[in-house]
Amino acid sequence: MSTMNLRGCMTLFKREVHRFLKVKMQTIVTPALTAILYLLIFRYAMGERQVPGLDVDYFTFLVPGLAMMAMMQNAFANTSSSMIMGKVMGMNIYLLMAPLSALEVVVAFLAAAVVRATVVAVVFLSVLYPFVDISVMHLSIILLYGLCASIMMGGLGLIAGMWAKDFDNIAMVTNFVILPLTFLSGVFYSVKQLPEFWQQINNANPFFYLTDGFRYGFLGIGDTDPYASIMVVIGTSLLTIVSCWHLWRIGWRMKE
Amino acid sequence: MSALEIKGLSKVYSNGNVALHDVSLSVPKGSFFALLGPNGAGKSTLINILADTVLATGGSARLFDQDLFAERNWCKRQIGVVPQEVAFDPFFTPREVLAITSGLFGSKPDDAWIDHLLDRLELTAHVGKNTRQLSGGMRRRLLVAQALVHKPKLVILDEPTAGVDVELRRRLWGFMRELNAAGTTILLTTHYLDEAEELCDHVAIIDQGKVVTAQPMADLMQQVASSYLWMNYDKPLSLSEADTLALTDFKPRVSDTGVCLQLGKLENGQSTFHTAYEAAVARFGPPQDAGVRSEDLEDVFLRLTKKEIRERT
Structure with missing residues (x-):
């Protein structure tokens, strides 16, 4: 007797998109402003400095990573x-x-997170594009890593939201887990610059592969082989979806 | 056929609090059903289990002959719940709230029905406002509209008139009566027992998570509600042993102004009014004033719930 509620799923998706569009100053304009600030700080403060071990100037190296960081943080924040x-x-x-089935709820939330992350990335890159020498070298890699990062972070945001009892809990997860992991995901440095020990630590950070793969899509260079990481990234995204689905299905911290 | 058939439903919260214990209830299809109980009796827990916001610990329930727990999503489409707490997404207007709710229930928003609901609940003038800008009463009416937007066959109202002024309350009940007359089953919890008595044709009283009674309202009132003969002497009376013996059938209670006797029924179905009156006059003489007062649902409710408390202690 139970049938799919596609209209319900679509309504929830639209509601979530509508929600972040209603506060576009916060969700879209802010990333654009942040991009300009990064431009001012890194472009003009660091000059034409090259990244050691990679044949690229520092600001060009930074831009895809910053875009990925903005995508991850916004996908997490949305859910x-x-x-x-x-x-x-x-x-x-x-x-x-x-x-709504658990799958319909999860799909709607994650799809909205992907949309917000994509909008933010497009705005961010559009603002910086005139000032930086980047181009799309591997579109499929960009799309795949962008999609997986948004799903993963949207899923983590959903789980964190289900777990949290108040805004303070969410702030705790954001500030003590998400921010450090995204900042330490190779956005601001090449892993080759790090001592061996810190390289090992860095390699254990799943967000590092997302950032590195996304950067590869634009620059054609990276610290790891993005094709070798694809299965890990897809697998982690699927695991996040399954975890969200299971937790919603059992009403984890939602139903007493 | 029952709209809702609950059998042995129980709920024990993680802190060990037993909110529902082996609750069995039958809500007839098309009825206006009052679910009454003191605060903390388990009414909201029961409603929340039906609405799938709380998980039952045990028991079963059938909604329009479908297993509530096995066919959750089908059953959810048949239920419209007006929750006790007023909460709205601050990003949306009333019309958007109704369109979204309609969509979440899998229905294409029916603009004519939404207009009708907004009109009947006197929200038409406020459709363009953000929900944050609505008054408390308006928000509560919007909750009602939200519960009805997908045209449910069972409407559950969890104290819908708290904070709503008298006139609007009357209009709201008028609307609910219309829906009920059109075949919608209505399950109501309220602390306004006079409203419940006036509106509902069936009643269940629960206390401390157990069903105290569940039956047609008329049967309950006939079986449990008593009538009293009060006789005013304008002076305090005391009962001698002989008075108590003579009036023992009427459970006499004296006060600062007179005496009160409980009336019953004779074998032929007639009231014991005359017998009681004559017995009292024989003991105390003719009163200055006298009258009959029938118990209402509030009296019955208090008597039944207090009795439960007495039995437990």
Whole structure:
């Protein structure tokens, strides 16, 4: 008797997109402004300095990584803020009462996170494009890594939102887990610059592969072979989706 | 046929609190059903289990002959819940809220029905406002509209009139009566027992997670509600042993102004009014004033829930 509720899934997706578009100063204009600040700071402060071991200037090296960092942080923020707002304000009951399967809920949330991450990346790169010498070298790699990063971070945001009891919990996850992992994912440095020990630590950071692969798509250079990392990245994304689906299905920290 | 058939439903929260214990209930299709109980009785837990915001620990439930837990999503489409807490997404207007809710339930937003709901719930003038700009009463009415937007066959109202002024309450009940007359089953929890008595044809009283009684309202009132004969003497009375013996059938209670006697029924179905009146006059003389007061649902509710408390202690 149970049938797919595609309209419900689509409505939830649109609601989530609508939500971040309603606060576009915060979700879209801010990344553009951040891009300009990065431009001012790194472009003019660091000059034409080259990245050791890679034949590219530092700012060109930075731009794809910064775009990926913005995508990851925005995908995480989209799902986690929606969940925690719903929880704190008591609105999540409408989601629980709706005839939506766990898969439909997860797909809608993650799709919206992907849209926000994509919009932010496009805005960010568009602002910087006139000032930096980058081009699309491997479109499929860019799309794949961008998609996987958005799904992974959107999924982590969903899980964090389900886990958190208040905004403070979310701030804790954002500041103590997500920010350090994204900042230390090779956005600002090449792993080849690091001592051996820190290279090992860096290699254990899953976000490093996302950043490195995304950068490869634009510059054709990277610290790892993006084709070798593809299965790991896809696998981690699928694992995130399955985890979200399972946790929503059992009502983890959502239903008493 | 029952709209809702609950059998042995139980809920124990993680802190060990038993919110529902072996609750069995039958809500007839097309009925206006009152689910009553003191605060903390388990009413909201029961509603939340039906709405799938709380997980049951045990038991079963069937909604329109479908297993509520096995056919969750089908059943959810048949239910519209007005929750106790008022909460809205601050990003949207009332019309957007209704269109989104409609979509989440898998229905294409029916503009004519949405307009009708906004009109009946007197929200038409406020459709362009953000939900943050609505007053408390407006938000509560929007909750009602939200519960009805997908045209459910069972509407669950969890204290829908708290904070709503008298006039709007009357209009809201008028609308609910219309829906009920059109075949919608309505399950209502409220602390306004006079409203429940006036509106509902069936009633269940739960206390401390257990069903105290569940039956048609008329049957309950006939079986449990008593009538009292009060006789005013304008002075305090005391009961001698002989008075108590003579009036023992009427459970006499004296006060600062007179005496009150509980009325019953004779074998022929007639009230014991005359017998009680004559017995009292024989003991205390003619009263200055007298009258009959029938118990209402509030009296019955208090009596049944207090009795439960007495039995437990």
